[in-house]
Amino acid sequence: MEIIWQSHTLAKDGNCQEENEDAFSPNGNSAFSGEEPFICALADGATRTSFSSLWANLLVKSLADPYLGLTDSAVSTAQKEWSQTINEMKLPWHAEEKVKQGSFSTLLWFRVTPNPKESGEPGGPWEATAVGDSCLFQIRNEELITKYPIARSEDFANNPILISSIPERNQQIWETLSDKATRGTWSPGDQFLLMTDALACWFMRKTEQGNMPIQKLFCALQQPEVSDQSGFEKLILELRDSKAIKNDDTSLIYITIN
Amino acid sequence: MSYQAEISRANPTCFLFLIDHSSSMSSPLMGVQDNPRKAQFVMDALNKVLQNLVILASKDVEVRRYYQVGVIGYGSSVGPALGGNLSGQELVWVDELYANPLRIEERLRKESDGAGGFIEVKTKFAVWFDPIANGNTPMCQALQLAHDILYRWVEEYKFSYPPTVINLTDGESTDGDPRPIAESLRNLSTSDGNVVLLTVHASSNPLAQQSFFPNNAETLPDDVSKIMYEMSSQLTPNMLQTASELLGKPLDQNAKAIVYNAEISGIIQALEIGTRPANMR
Numbered sequence: 001m002e003i004i005w006q007s008h009t010l011a012k013d014g015n016c017q018e019e020n021e022d023a024f025s026p027n028g029n030s031a032f033s034g035e036e037p038f039i040c041a042l043a044d045g046a047t048r049t050s051f052s053s054l055w056a057n058l059l060v061k062s063l064a065d066p067y068l069g070l071t072d073s074a075v076s077t078a079q080k081e082w083s084q085t086i087n088e089m090k091l092p093w094h095a096e097e098k099v100k101q102g103s104f105s106t107l108l109w110f111r112v113t114p115n116p117k118e119s120g121e122p123g124g125p126w127e128a129t130a131v132g133d134s135c136l137f138q139i140r141n142e143e144l145i146t147k148y149p150i151a152r153s154e155d156f157a158n159n160p161i162l163i164s165s166i167p168e169r170n171q172q173i174w175e176t177l178s179d180k181a182t183r184g185t186w187s188p189g190d191q192f193l194l195m196t197d198a199l200a201c202w203f204m205r206k207t208e209q210g211n212m213p214i215q216k217l218f219c220a221l222q223q224p225e226v227s228d229q230s231g232f233e234k235l236i237l238e239l240r241d242s243k244a245i246k247n248d249d250t251s252l253i254y255i256t257i258n
Numbered sequence: 259m260s261y262q263a264e265i266s267r268a269n270p271t272c273f274l275f276l277i278d279h280s281s282s283m284s285s286p287l288m289g290v291q292d293n294p295r296k297a298q299f300v301m302d303a304l305n306k307v308l309q310n311l312v313i314l315a316s317k318d319v320e321v322r323r324y325y326q327v328g329v330i331g332y333g334s335s336v337g338p339a340l341g342g343n344l345s346g347q348e349l350v351w352v353d354e355l356y357a358n359p360l361r362i363e364e365r366l367r368k369e370s371d372g373a374g375g376f377i378e379v380k381t382k383f384a385v386w387f388d389p390i391a392n393g394n395t396p397m398c399q400a401l402q403l404a405h406d407i408l409y410r411w412v413e414e415y416k417f418s419y420p421p422t423v424i425n426l427t428d429g430e431s432t433d434g435d436p437r438p439i440a441e442s443l444r445n446l447s448t449s450d451g452n453v454v455l456l457t458v459h460a461s462s463n464p465l466a467q468q469s470f471f472p473n474n475a476e477t478l479p480d481d482v483s484k485i486m487y488e489m490s491s492q493l494t495p496n497m498l499q500t501a502s503e504l505l506g507k508p509l510d511q512n513a514k515a516i517v518y519n520a521e522i523s524g525i526i527q528a529l530e531i532g533t534r535p536a537n538m539r
Contacts, residue, residue, distance in 0.1 A: 014268045050318050093382040094316040094356055097309075247264070 001114035001124065002258045003032045005040075006221060008232035009251040013240060021045030021105075022196055022251040023056035025064065037066040037113040040253050042134045044196045046104040046162055050095060051086060055103035055165050058082050063109050070109040070129040070181075072174055075163060082165040102166035106132025108194055112186055112257060122188050129181040131173055133160040135200035138184065139191040142214055144207055148182050153205035156197055186257055193217075194253040199236070202245045221254060260451030261494040263419040265324050265535050272326045272349065272411055272421035273311065273533060275304060276400045279333025282429055284391035288461045288521060296428050296460050297389035299522070304329070304426070307529045309384050312356045314535065321353040325535070328407060329386075332400035334393030340386060348407045359384040397431035401439040405446065408453055412446050420451045424532045425489075426525075428460040430482040440489035454497075454515060456532045457490045459483070461519040469518040470528075471501060473510040483518045490516040493531075500534045501527075 006029040011020035024042045032038055041063040045052025055078070062078040063070060086099055108130045115124040128136050130149040133156055138146035150156060164170050186192075195203060206213035216235070223231030232252065239245040265271050283297035294302070308327065315324045328349040331339030338348050343358040350358075363385055366378040408421050423443065446453045461468065469478055475487045493501065493513045502508045504527050517528040 014266055050316060089319075092319060092356075093362065093384070094312050094321055095319050097313050097382065098316040 001033070001035065001038070001112070003038050003112070003255055004258075005030060005032075005253060005255045007251070007253040008221075008230060009249065010233050010236045012247050012249050013237075014247070015249075019053075020249045021047065021053040021056055022249045023053070023060045023105075024194070024251055024253055025060045026253070035114055035117065037111050039063060039066045040108075040110040040192075040194055040255065042106075042108045042110075042194045042196065042251060042253060044106040044132065044134050044249065044251070049101055049103045050098045051082070051103045051165075052105060054085060055082055056105040059105055059107050059163065063107075066111065069111070069127070070107065070131075070177070072170075075170070076167065079165055079167055102164045102169060104162035104164050106130070106134040106160060106196070107163050108132075108134040108136060110136055110192065110194060112192075112255075123186050123190075125183060126186050126192075127181065127183045129177065131161060131163050131177070131180075133157070133197040133200070135195050135197070135204075137193040137195070137200075137203065138186070139193065139214060140187065140189070142212075144214070146184055147204065149180060150200070150204070153201050153208055156201045160197075188258045190257050192253075192255040192257070194255075196249065196251045198245045198248040198250045199252060202239060217252075217254075261419065261496060263417065263448070263450035265419050267323050269418045270323055270325050270415065271419040271535060272328070272408070272415075274328045274330065274349070274404055274408065274421060274423045275307075276330050276332065276397075276404060276423065276425040276427075277304065277339060278395055278397075278425075278427035278429070279331045279339075279390045280393055280395040280429060280432075281333075281391055282395075282462070283333075283389075283460075285462060288464050288466075290464050293522070295389065295391070296462075297391040299525070300426055300460065301387045301389040303525055303529055305383070305385050305387060306526075307533050308355060308386055310530075311533060312352055312384070315352045315356075321356045323351045323353060325352055326350065326411075327352055327355050330400050330403055330407075331390065332396050333390060336396050336399040336403060339390075341388075342386075344386075348403075349411070355386070356384075359386050360388070361385050394432040395427065395429050396433040397425070397427065397436045398433045398439055400425075401436055401443055405439060405443045408443065408446050412448050412453070415448060417449050419535070420448045420453050421446075422454045422456065422532055424456045424458060424529065426458045426460070428462055430485070435485070437485060437488050444491055451494070452491070454491045454494055454532075455489060456497075456515040456528065457486050457517070458520055458525055458528045458532075459486060459516070459518045460525060461521055463519070466519040468521050468524050469516075470505075470520075470524060471509055471513040471515065471517065473512045473514065478518060486518060487514055487516055490514045496534070497531050500531045504530065 043056035045056035058078040220231040220235035
């Protein structure tokens with residue numbers, strides 16, 4: 001199995017990159033080749049709560065093991081680290097009060113595995129689990145064949161369910177998570193896209209309208225960087241200017257698998 | 259559509275409180291002797307609201323400038339009522355508010371112990387005001403000052419979520435009919451909508467029935483309440499949503515932003531409905 005990936009992010013207009021509360025893995029552009037499962041994770045920290053960037057990054061880090069999934073135990077590791085980090089800080093009273101609410105984030109976990117060599121079958125299975133509105137899309141021959149976890153652009157809400165850094169607040173999530181997980185199969189040449197909500201909503205709406213957002217996106221990703229601005233950044237700024245997407249931290253992981 | 263603008267540091271909003279300091283505020287809430295004095299209760303509630311506004315704007319270790327806040331007192335005089343370092347300022351940024359309380363008290367708050375009981379935990383309580391109750395109720399002057407402050411504000415922040423004005427009182431205006439100046443105030447607007455005027459009227463009578471965001475004036479008891487009804491804005495979509503969350507039932511779409519003869523919980527709920535900002539980013 002060979003995987004080529006590129007990942008991109010852009011903070012919302014008006015915020016600096018250090019204030020971007022999206023987190024993802026893997027970073028940058030690179031390739032992987034091997035028979036091991038391959039993991040991607042994407043988290044979108046909530047603006048309304050404090051230390052959401054820290055929380056989103058810890059969640060992504062907690063899912064690094066390719067043989068473990070999005071489980072209570074992985075999230076529990078992130079929660080302990082979050083709590084320890086916060087307790088070591090000397091916080092002003094407003095932050096001390098705010099942090100009692102916890103931090104919140106979406107989380108999307110995705111794993112691809114090759115079929116055993118001895119099977120002689122190309123391709124293999126994939127699995128995904130999502131909490132919140134960060135989305136996964138599977139594309140085969142330029143056609144969108146999987147949308148997860150949201151099926152229609154109108155279903156993007158302002159208040160998605162989020163994972164909390166405070167364990168007691170996640171009870172409802174664990175009760176329903178296994179029902180929400182999904183799986184499928186991949187074939188050589190398939191592409192997967194993981195997106196935070198602003199871009200995912202645009203991508204889905206354009207597809208519903210019969211447009212081809214895939215081509216527009218791929219075209220942007222292939223553009224060389226000009227004046228420190230990548231094709232991805234240029235596209236997102238254009239979409240924000242034309243109000244086609246909301247002004248929000250926006251991230252994308254794009255994978256091609258062979 | 260109105261009241262949709264994102265509240266951000268580039269496009270902040272504004273909360274302006276008008277606080278009745280008249281002599282009648284020294285009598286107990288709802289006329290019940292064991293209740294706190296109205297002035298004391300209103301100040302406690304207002305300090306709590308300001309603290310909540312600071313915490314809402316808190317992000318990591320900073321307080322972001324999502325809104326400006328002002329307090330106008332009206333009684334023996336009419337003017338800015340923030341004290342200490344903020345004395346005399348009509349509007350201050352929320353981070354300046356945070357940095358300049360009169361004092362920080364430690365109070366005990368009951369919290370669930372997770373096993374069906376309660377524990378008392380120490381919590382910080384910032385105090386920006388002490389109670390005042392002195393003089394008449396020059397509500398028209400207070401509304402005029404609010405108008406003058408916000409007339410300048412909407413010129414400067416043309417595309418922002420419009421200001422919210424919360425008028426906390428226990429009685430009728432003693433300096434004339436407040437409806438015309440209230441109308442001028444409500445007519446101020448940004449591109450996102452008109453200034454919102456919310457009236458919170460504290461009850462002085464144990465038998466008076468609380469009227470919570472009515473949708474017509476017919477249910478109100480007297481001329482004073484009908485005048486206040488006419489002064490107040492219609493609830494915004496965000497206020498309607500917050501109100502239905504807090505009350506557990508939807509309100510009529512035409513509900514007016516007024517609570518008349520408010521009891522203790524009514525005052526607290528009305529203040530929360532008025533100060534939970536929409537679309538804060």
